[in-house]
Amino acid sequence: MKARVHVMLKNGVLDPQGEAVRHALGAMGFDGVKGVRQGKVIELDLDAGVTEADVEAMCEKLLANTVIESYSVEMI
Amino acid sequence: MKARVHVMLKNGVLDPQGEAVRHALGAMGFDGVKGVRQGKVIELDLDAGVTEADVEAMCEKLLANTVIESYSVEMI
Numbered sequence: 465m466k467a468r469v470h471v472m473l474k475n476g477v478l479d480p481q482g483e484a485v486r487h488a489l490g491a492m493g494f495d496g497v498k499g500v501r502q503g504k505v506i507e508l509d510l511d512a513g514v515t516e517a518d519v520e521a522m523c524e525k526l527l528a529n530t531v532i533e534s535y536s537v538e539m540i
Numbered sequence: 541m542k543a544r545v546h547v548m549l550k551n552g553v554l555d556p557q558g559e560a561v562r563h564a565l566g567a568m569g570f571d572g573v574k575g576v577r578q579g580k581v582i583e584l585d586l587d588a589g590v591t592e593a594d595v596e597a598m599c600e601k602l603l604a605n606t607v608i609e610s611y612s613v614e615m616i
Contacts, residue, residue: 485602508575526561
């Protein structure tokens, strides 16, 4: 079983990495990009007994900094 | 319109970041995690005229290092 976790900066938190990407795309001639947010995706290869609640506990304790980041868990 | 781009290291490419996460989860008592791969997710806020092909061009030229990374584009 696998889980995919998305970790993104919360809205309102400055994202300098995303801003740098947006600027670089503009400089390379890609018009029409209004905004860029960059986050992390973490793919976990899990034993059968691990539940979505376990993965959420992993997010709370290690994978995301919940002060500034939000996360979503998707079992695949 | 928005696009979400996933950029992951290709299979076979060593992922020290993912390996560090796997090790840390084990040390924190989360059993049952067999493997971890960490990648990037980039959310693009686009003008209406931008197509999926444009986003793929952005990936090829800037967002992914196609020597070691694979990407997937999802229009949302």
